[in-house]
Amino acid sequence: MNQCDILVIGGGPAGSTVSSLLSEKGWKVVLLEKDHHPRFHIGESLLPMSLPIFERLGILDKVEEIGMVKRGAEFDSPYHTSPPVTFYFRGARDKSRPYAYQVRRSELDHILLNNSKDKGTQVFEGVRVTGVDLNSSGMHLVTAKKEDGNSEEWQARYIVDATGRDSFLAKKLGIRKNNRSHNSSAIYSHFENAERLKGEDDGNISIYWFDEGWFWMIPLKDGTMSVGAVCRPGYLKNCQKDLDKFLWEAITQSPEVARRLRNARMTMATKATGNYSYFSDNLVGKNYILVGDAFAFIDPIFSSGVHIALTSAIHAIDVIEATLNGSPQLARIQKEYERKCKSGLKILSWFIYRMTQPALRNLFMAPRNVFGIEEAVLSMLAGDIYRKNSIDFPLFLFKILYYINFIGQWKENWKVYKRRKPKPGDKFSLSMSLTGFNLRF
Secondary structure, eight states: OEEEEEEEEOOSHHHHHHHHHHHHTTOOEEEEESSOSSOOOSOOBOOGGGHHHHHHHTOHHHHHHHOEEEOEEEEEOTTOSSOOEEEEGGGSSOTTOOOEEEOOHHHHHHHHHHHHHHTTOEEEESEEEEEEETTSSSSEEEEEEETTSOEEEEEEEEEEEOOGGGOHHHHHHTOEEEOTTOOOEEEEEEEESOOOOOGGGTTOEEEEEETTEEEEEEEOTTSOEEEEEEEOHHHHTTOOSOHHHHHHHHHTTSHHHHHHTTTOEEOSOOEEEOOOOEEESOSEETTEEEOGGGTEEOOGGGOOHHHHHHHHHHHHHHHHHHHHTTOTTHHHHHHHHHHHHHHHHHHHHHHHTTTTSHHHHHHHTSOOOGGGHHHHHHHHHTTOOSSOOTTHHHHHHHHHHHHHHHHHTHHHHHHHHHHHSOOTTOOOOSOGGGGTOOOOO
16 A cells, blocks of 8 residues: 555646645655646746745746746726726835746646656656545545556545646535636637737736626747637537637627737637636645645636645645644644635635626726725735735725725626626525635625
């Protein structure tokens, strides 16, 4: 019987990060990854506050080699006569991180996984976990299937679920729920010969609102442009079998996206995903923990996916070590882990759930730094959502401005809200307010 201290399921950013740091501390760590790296993954846009984590892992130089500098985010609204607005990270409260990177996730994830191997993690690729017995006496029993069809078993003192949107443990335990507060789907592809922004903005992400949701355009270092639309599931239900055709038709609904792609060609088959947003009731259980997307995913509009994965992995270290060392402070440390993860999601979620509302578009298209509001929003966009700082009050003022705008155009805002609200026949779980998030509209 194979044995280890910690078994990590999943070799994405969260799994690779937590295993690297635990192996570095001397624990016997095994990581099981169902695929082989490098492998395609969406989510190419990074945030400035992830860079210190790359430094801690010792891979920042490698990320710089594969990355295209991203100095900010451009927002474009067809509902306003004003030109696009660019939010530059240099205007955030923390001036030490004025940029991030756009990367191919296949390359970034491969760097992270190899780094974990270098730190001493036993990494097994092409191995799919098929079962976890959380009731084993003293040790959890994990069963997995290799590519040759043979099965193997592992005994581990602790399990880390880093399976991303597969949410292996959350599904097994019945604690993963579709997000009633934010019902969305996505369709995306890669293009060549897309028009890029000019000058220092050439690496920035562009966000374009349209009637069904919003588009992203992310430039990559090799000349590729990642393009996708996040939209109402009801809209994506109209899609039949030809995803390429459907994406092109969606693109025609955004004149600026269509203009920038007028000479472009798809370089990969279009992909689509439904039930984009979800959450899990619990993050921590008896000798197991959920990190990154295995716990929750809300929406990629602020490019927060990788950052949440990295930071949750960092925060999980204290919980895992406290458990294995039998710390009398374990309950407090577990509670603090949940608080940190949920508070970060709560800050992002308030904005994400309202991004298609006219009231919020109005504020984003006419930013003002009165009382430090714009600076606080930039800090949020940069990923500064976990440490205690002075952006809470300016963000509170931003919310007041939002509700004033909502009331001022209540008919238009209510119409948009009702349109994105789940239909009576949709099957969703109880509101996230029951988990302590309190994220209702």
